[in-house]
Amino acid sequence: MASFPPRVNEKEIVRSRTIGELLAPAAPFDKKCGRENWTVAFAPDGSYFAWSQGHRAVKLVPWSQCLKNFLLHGTKNITNSSSLRLSRQNSDGGQKNKPREHIIDCGDIVWSLAFGSSVPEKQSRCVNIEWHRFRFGQDQLLLATGLNNGRIKIWDVYTGKLLLNLVDHTEVVRDLTFAPDGSLILVSASRDKTLRVWDLKDDGNMMKVLRGHQNWVYSCAFSPDSSMLCSVGASKAVFLWNMDKYTMIRKLEGHHHDVVACDFSPDGALLATASYDTRVYIWDPHTGDILMEFGHLFPPPTPIFAGGANDRWVRSVSFSHDGLHVASLADDKMVRFWRIDEDYPVQVAPLSNGLCCAFSTDGSVLAAGTHDGSVYFWATPRQVPSLQHLCRMSIRRVMPTQEVQELPIPSKVLEFLSYRV
Numbered sequence: 001m002a003s004f005p006p007r008v009n010e011k012e013i014v015r016s017r018t019i020g021e022l023l024a025p026a027a028p029f030d031k032k033c034g035r036e037n038w039t040v041a042f043a044p045d046g047s048y049f050a051w052s053q054g055h056r057a058v059k060l061v062p063w064s065q066c067l068k069n070f071l072l073h074g075t076k077n078i079t080n081s082s083s084l085r086l087s088r089q090n091s092d093g094g095q096k097n098k099p100r101e102h103i104i105d106c107g108d109i110v111w112s113l114a115f116g117s118s119v120p121e122k123q124s125r126c127v128n129i130e131w132h133r134f135r136f137g138q139d140q141l142l143l144a145t146g147l148n149n150g151r152i153k154i155w156d157v158y159t160g161k162l163l164l165n166l167v168d169h170t171e172v173v174r175d176l177t178f179a180p181d182g183s184l185i186l187v188s189a190s191r192d193k194t195l196r197v198w199d200l201k202d203d204g205n206m207m208k209v210l211r212g213h214q215n216w217v218y219s220c221a222f223s224p225d226s227s228m229l230c231s232v233g234a235s236k237a238v239f240l241w242n243m244d245k246y247t248m249i250r251k252l253e254g255h256h257h258d259v260v261a262c263d264f265s266p267d268g269a270l271l272a273t274a275s276y277d278t279r280v281y282i283w284d285p286h287t288g289d290i291l292m293e294f295g296h297l298f299p300p301p302t303p304i305f306a307g308g309a310n311d312r313w314v315r316s317v318s319f320s321h322d323g324l325h326v327a328s329l330a331d332d333k334m335v336r337f338w339r340i341d342e343d344y345p346v347q348v349a350p351l352s353n354g355l356c357c358a359f360s361t362d363g364s365v366l367a368a369g370t371h372d373g374s375v376y377f378w379a380t381p382r383q384v385p386s387l388q389h390l391c392r393m394s395i396r397r398v399m400p401t402q403e404v405q406e407l408p409i410p411s412k413v414l415e416f417l418s419y420r421v
Contacts, residue, residue: 016337016349016378019365020070022061024053024373037369039175039356041113043141046361047099048157050143052110054373058145060157062099063360070377104143104160106153112146112176112188115157116200119182142200144186146173152188154200164204168196175219179226179243187229189217195231197246208246213237218260223268224397228285230271232259238273240285254281254290256306263319269396269419270340272326274317277306280328282340284419286401291419294338296330316356321363323393325381329354329368337366337381340419349378392417 024037035054042049042063049063118140141157150169155162171191179185184200185207195210195217215234222229228249229241238252238259257277264271264285271285278301282292297312316329325346326338335354337347353371359380360367366378395404395417404417 013345014347014381016335016347016366016380018349019377019379020066021377022051022059022066022375035109035373036371037355037373037375038111039113040358040367040369040375041115042358042361042367043115043157044117044180044361045141047141048115049360049367050113050115051367051369051375052113052145052373053103055109056106058104058106058110058113058143059101060104060143061101065099065101067365098158100158102160104145104155106145106147108151109148110145111148111172111174112144114144114176114178114186116142116144116178116184116186117182118142118184118201142184144176144178146176146188146190148172150190150192152176152186152198154204164200166198166204166206168206169194174217177220177222177229179222180224181226183226185226185243187220187222189220189231189233191216193217193233195220195229195241197243210241210246210248212239212248212251216258218258219262221262221264223264223285224266225268228264228268230262230264230273230285232262232273234258236275238262238283250288252283252285252288255279256303257308257313260315261317263317265319265340266321266323267393267396269392269401270319270323272317272319274314274328276310276313277301278310278312278314278330279306280314280317280326280338282326284401292340292343294326294328294336294343296328296332296334296336315354316368318357318359318366320359320380321361322383322385324383324385324389327357327359327366327380329357335366335368335378339381339383347381351376388416392419 037052040051048060050060053059143155143157145153150171152166152173154164169190169192173188173190175189177187186198188196193213196206197208199205199207213233217231217233220231229243231239236255240249242249255275255277257275259273259275261274271283274280278297280294281290284291313331314328318327328336333352335349335351336345339346351368354368357368366380368376
């Protein structure tokens with residue numbers, strides 16, 4: 001069965017250029033390596049790249065140096081299991097803020113990763129406590145790791161020191177996301193059917209439990225302004241939460257199978273969700289409307305077929321920082337790059353056993369992790385955005401859909417500024 005609609009000539013689809021590979025070491029007796037890479041992450045400032053290399057190990061590499069190595073030595077780079085391992089006591093002040101390659105032993109299987117950085121003026125929401133164990137400065141870079149045993153460990157990226165051990169989930173912590181506003185608010189998604197909100201500036205105090213999912217929660221993502229959270233899970237669940245009031249805004253209906261990944265566009269006007277039903281949907285999160293469907297199986301499967309095993313399960317989705325492209329990763333051994341205004345891929349790349357993907361901070365590279373603990377990198381589509389796209393993104397960064405629709409402007413200008421079906 002063809003992967004793309006017949007009107008699209010496969011010769012027209014551009015093959016993405018491979019940037020490099022980080023291959024997991026073939027060490028059958030080292031139980032810390034060689035298993036699934038469930039998550040990859042780039043630091044907000046672009047300084048580090050991290051991935052779960054297997055069982056208990058998280059590898060951190062300076063991203064700029066990693067790119068230089070690819071250019072100097074070719075695409076392949078087998079990770080060295082004897083790389084620098086920082087102990088919890090190691091805190092060399094002279095080298096603290098200099099990115100260094102190292103491995104963190106998390107003590108259990110790692111399912112999720114997230115980088116967080118602090119903005120000093122963003123104070124803890126807990127106003128009654130005057131004393132805190134940690135004072136996070138502006139140069140602080142943290143890594144949160146979600147583990148198989150339900151624990152979340154918070155690490156200082158520069159020193160490898162364990163700062164906090166958050167204990168409350170009773171099942172696997174499947175995903176983690178920091179609020180983009182620098183408040184160090186962390187949200188965790190778990191197989192125990194809950195989302196939990198943690199305030200790291202209040203020494204990791206758990207502020208709230210978000211309940212509503214009836215089954216496993218697979219993924220969660222903040223909107224760019226940190227006001228909204230999307231969570232997705234088993235049984236077709238897509239929920240939107242108000243993160244000022246910690247209440248559910250709405251449930252989005254449309255998928256026919258488990259929803260396993262989600263991501264907001266850089267302007268917060270669009271939401272991408274990926275499902276085992278072979279589809280990626282692009283939503284308007286402010287209205288609940290589906291604006292675009294990216295199908296990974298043609299013809300589109302019926303709801304019964306889409307709800308079962310179909311060898312096109314979509315595993316991951318990520319929005320590019322240009323707001324124009326979306327990447328998806330599916331079980332048909334393909335990575336696809338889509339434009340938000342086209343219903344077929346603009347670039348593709350082969351990848352076997354892929355599990356997760358993420359764009360680099362500048363949007364120029366896509367990283368994807370696989371079952372064997374390796375990571376592969378591709379150059380992303382580079383296109384000059386239209387004036388319409390630039391105008392839309394500028395106004396949507398500060399206005400939700402309803403406010404745009406109420407602007408006293410001509411209907412043609414309103415159309416120009418709107419994302420439409």
